[in-house]
């Protein structure tokens with residue numbers, strides 16, 4: 026069984042407890058206006074081209090089976106519409122101006138990479154986190170991978186937006202130690218405006234996971250003028266959960282703009298970033314409900 030991988034991040038410290046390795050898989054059912062991982066939205070492979078790094082050497086030209094790269098008068102031209110997403114050119118570039126997202130990898134290929142740092146996991150209380158995009162767009166793959174990690178005694182976390190089927194959650198539940206769960210808004214209309222989708226399923230799934238007795242850490246991405254007014258409702262909703270360990274309020278930043286241009290994707294990132302005072306106020310509102318905020 027295979028899935029399309031965006032990235033494997035070693036020594037991650039924000040994707041659950043301790044030192045972790047995070048596997049990012051491609052494809053997501055939401056389209057958050059503030060998304061800082063645009064390479065995770067689509068399920069198809071994508072090549073990012075960073076024009077500012079390119080030195081026009083032409084090393085990528087001959088290896089491309091579809092003629093998507095050419096060099097004219099010392100200038101490199103990338104014709105995205107010709108790219109078939111094979112990933113061959115990435116390694117040819119001497120200055121990392123090309124980055125391929127979506128290489129298909131099997132559970133067998135991933136296991137040695139994900140368990141390489143197990144000594145660090147053991148010493149720090151860390152483990153492996155599956156993320157995305159939305160990793161649960163690949164429920165069978167995730168279940169198999171998580172089961173194999175648990176066989177080796179590795180702590181597992183699933184980072185999810187929750188906009189997935191109950192069946193997908195049930196598949197990974199037995200092999201998941203903690204869910205890292207996004208709550209972007211409680212108000213359905215606000216959620217739809219921010220992500221393109223209603224949140225009824227997301228909130229139901231959150232209550233379901235809680236009811237199953239699984240540990241949950243909630244992430245609230247705080248974005249001014251979008252969902253910044255939701256802290257009170259989020260605190261109130263989460264106060265009804267029994268297995269919530271903490272809420273992480275994530276201050277929005279707009280530094281992903283260059284990723285959008287490297288992928289020729291429309292950049293709709295909100296302009297305004299929150300002040301530290303605004304984020305702290307949101308944290309304090311949630312703390313009022315007796316919830317640990319990190």
Ligand code: SF4
Pocket residue numbers: 072088089090091092093094107108109110111112113114115125
């Ligand atoms: S990913 Fe493959 S098809 Fe696309 S530009 Fe690179 S070599 Fe060509």
Ligand code: SF4
Pocket residue numbers: 078079080081082083084085086094096101117118119120121122123
């Ligand atoms: S190999 Fe890299 S630096 Fe050379 S032309 Fe291609 S993209 Fe530019």
